Amino acid sequence: MDLITTPAFIFCLCTVVCIVLCHAIWRWRENRNNERVTPGFKLLRGPGESLQRQIAAIDDKLFSWLLNILGLPLIMLASTAGAYLLSGKTAFDGFVAILIQYVLPLVFIWTLYSTICLLRLLSKRRNLYLGYFGERIVSENLDPLRAKGACVFHDVPVSAEQGRVNIDHVVICPAGVFAIETKTRRKGPVREGRADGKIIYDGAQLAYPWGEDTFGISQAANNALWLEKTIAKTGNPNVPVHAILTFPGWRIELADSAANSVVCVLTPAQIPLHLETLPPKLTANQVKQLAQHLETLCRDVEF
Known part of the structure; x- marks a missing residue:
């Protein structure tokens, strides 16, 4: 069986390219400095402003971790397939053996580590949002004092x-x-x-x-x-x-x-x-x- 013609390999390769491009475009947009309004225009802080900023930072990290969890296993799969083909071997059984012995354990370890990091971030975000919501409650009770x-x-x-x-x-x-x-x-x-x-x-x-x-x-x-x-x-x-x-x-x-x-x-x-x-x-x-x-x-x- 010619591995490079299999739909699975083509799908993995296309998915890897899409993930890498999406991550690169997202990073580029985040780091651009030309998306600014008139310099010197500043607003007052709202209730829970600091917590809201921390939540936004965690959301960015969550997106990055999700891309890493999805992308790295596919990159490893595509890299293994490419290296296997470059070696001149085309037997599908040999490729599967390499996956089981070397690639899948690494993918499992990476996925486990990434999942733990994701759960910690989600737990932290949950606590931050609880504090943010509480400050919004207090803010609404204080608003009548302005009048x-x-x-x-x-x-x-x-x-x-x-x-x-x-x-x-x-x-x-x-x-x-x-x-x-x-x-x-x-x-x-x-x-x-x-x-x-x-x-x-x-x-x-x-x-x-x-x-x-x-x-x-x-x-x-x-x-x-x-x-x-x-x-x-x-x-x-x-x-x-x-x-x-x-x-x-x-x-x-x-x-x-x-x-x-x-x-x-x-x-x-x-x-x-x-x-x-x-x-x-x-x-x-x-x-x-x-x-x-x-x-x-x-x-x-x-x-």
Whole structure:
């Protein structure tokens, strides 16, 4: 049997060429620098902007891994067939023997490795999207505050000294400045005596249905402290920043000891109600000035 005339070999060869061309064209389009709008045109960050960028980066990696999983086995098959033909051999049985002994084990190892990498990427993407969706929930609950004179910013970038982090939401209103940290957590097992879907906050730790931890408390406090120092550098040294930690999809119960806590823990729906009950501390001019500073930090989204 003449191997090069078989439909299987021709199909593999054509598929390899198509995959390589598609990958090359896609990479070329991704790396082009002429797909830009007018320089200097920047948008404000939206809710979950950093998470959305990470999700987009993972989507690119997923596409590359899929191409590699599909393309490499076919490339190995076509290369083996080509080498076999160049050696002057045309017996189909000998080609199959080479495939079974050498090529298929390598293809299996590569496919297994690629599948593990894909599953890890998909798991990471799933967690990132959960966080992104939670920030969207909080954003929708904060939007009505704009009609009452508040300025709302999302995904405020934090300086390098804090690491690569951001403040999920910042509200500037007559009641003050509030740094809001969003934590979207899946519900786990429920211990005996605990209520499902409820978090109890005592001012020091968070009691979940399955146990206790301090997840998010320190981050919320540190973000508020950083923002307070940043605001002080703009000529407003006496403007405190209040830390709020919120959990979309959960009910919150506050113990009496949580009243004096540095970090306030609320549901997304409770945040606007909480801010409306506080007495005014900032003038309209201060709100405007602080909002202008935050806008310079958040207006960095380019095409």
